[in-house]
Amino acid sequence: MAVVTFLGEVRKAAGQARVDVEAESVRGLLAALCQAVSPAFATLLFKDGALQPDVEILVNGRNIEFLKMLDTSLRQTDQVTIFYSGVRGFPGG
């Protein structure tokens, strides 16, 4: 199972820091998450069926934008990280 880690506000919304999910692709993983966590969680990730623009997803540390987006395939031991770009980069003090 892929290990999913939530950061920042996504962690708060999910109510947990980490969860194991059985899925073959990122698309499948997100669908499973929306079912497992809560219906409200789905609205945080998707709008009109599309991934919200400020949702960042990494698979083994690589942003899915540099992979195959939602069609990125997943293996059993993959590490998935999900966070909002709303808490994205700033020059650290």
Next chain:
Amino acid sequence: MGGWQGQILRVNLTKGTCKKEKLDPKLARAYIGGRGLGTKMLFDEVSPAVDPLSPNNKLIMATGPLTGTNASTGGRYMVITKSPLTGAIACSNSGGYIGAEIKFCGYDLIVFEGRAKSPVYLWLNNDRVEIRPADKVWGKTTHETEDRLKAETHDEAKVCSIGPAGEKLALIASVMNDKHRAAGRSGVGAVMGSKNLKAVVVKGFQSVKVARPKEFMAACRAVVKKLAESPVTGGGLPKYGTPILVNVINAHGFLPTRNFQQGQFEGADKVSGETIADTILLKNKGCFACTIACARVTEVKEGKYKGAGEGPEYESGWALGIATGVSDLAAVTKANYLCNELGMDTIEAGVAVATAMELFEKGYIPQKDIGRPLRFGDGDALVWLIEEMGYRRGFGELVAQGGYRVAEKYGHPELFMGAKKQAFPAYDGRGAQGMALGYATSNRGACHLRGYTISVEVFGIPQKMDPFLTQGKAGVSKLFQDVTAFVDSCGICLFTTFGIGADDIHPMLEHATGAGYTLEECLKIGERIWNMERLFNLKAGLSGKDDTLPPRILKEPIPEGPAKGMVGKLHEMLPEYYKLRGWDASGVPSKAKLKELALG
């Protein structure tokens, strides 16, 4: 014109004199203020070959035309001098309230010259100036100094001071203001200490007039709205502060761990923004006129590290925690508080400790030299050594000179992780190639605040670029460096650039000053400042050979995690960067470029 107060205060500490001078409006227009104007004055008045800790070096405190105005975050001031840490130009930037207060006394810049015979502090009481003895506060922490000098002058005065580290000329000493804000980098506190200048105490009652008040306020309101609507400046920063980056950068695999020996830290979550918010965070806080409020007011409520203060911010928590392998948040927070109170740059301090830890673990530093074991992950050793460094006692005397000097003394300078003798901040350039180029070319030595390519390499601001690739990074680095020099010169916080652009800052600057700036000209001024800093460094003896990185970054691949196998590909970016800058192959600006920038 508005924005500028039109006045410079020149303080000669050798003679004990204070002289008010008129600010040259042509110079102000060409360099704006803050970093730009301060650098221009240093360039014109100080030989780049000067011994940084000699009376011939000058220490310039500079504000920008937006400092002290209603522009959001308009509270910045900068400390410009020749760095004793790097031998290069130093410009260290801080928030808080003192920058605005300097403007309220009627000054744009304060220039300190010479060296006082005994410790003194400067008391700016509106339009009156006094150099006073500082014997009573010499040896005291920055917090004690601030409290005592306020009691001696004015309850609401703003204070910047050095701690014991600056007094003892530690090369990593900072200038602290408003207790918790730091002009931290490049050892500017040591220069202040070399002048026997303990503090500057300021209370002013004058206003900062702007050229077109109505238009200026409209521009300010538009910026406030954008900052509030931005998910970063209106959401993430106030809520979690900068430490939210710990887990994000760790997930990417370029969170420098144990002196850059790894790219991921197993204890990252324990010192992350999420954990800080759940445990020690009391509230967030803003600087003068700030509508973002990213500062962390914290308290460790129990245990041996019990205490209260501010931080850790991302960089401080990384340097004192992850770089040293310490995941005990209370110990990291205590080390942060100590750095602030003793007056040391948290980045430089943490990396210096990490350097010493690696040298010890590899057997290059004998335990008898330290007096105790110094292993990665030992929070007690971290806190102990930070205090020793602040007072320059025992082994701490050397470590307070920064990681480069420690590594060099024990015969392994290659184990110092930095550029131009200044420590790297919290991104491993092997995993984020743009940062590798930025560190190598930064005029003040390794720095994340001179061209923050993490914006594009991680967060897609303004567009996403693969952090592992070098293509396009030279252009982005140059652009970010020039824009940052412009922003730093205006007197507002760089964090605004996550919600607004130069095209939003330009109207505020233009309506404040009425100087007739165009946006294009503002960016050209940023480029002018960058090149002037470069010229200072070249005249100080640095060269293109100093635009490099340690062998670990260039040749030693990250051993594990998402960035496994990556090295810094500086050779793929540096020639293009020089070309885009209009510099020759050895990194010297061409005559044509200098002429274009009115520098030659």
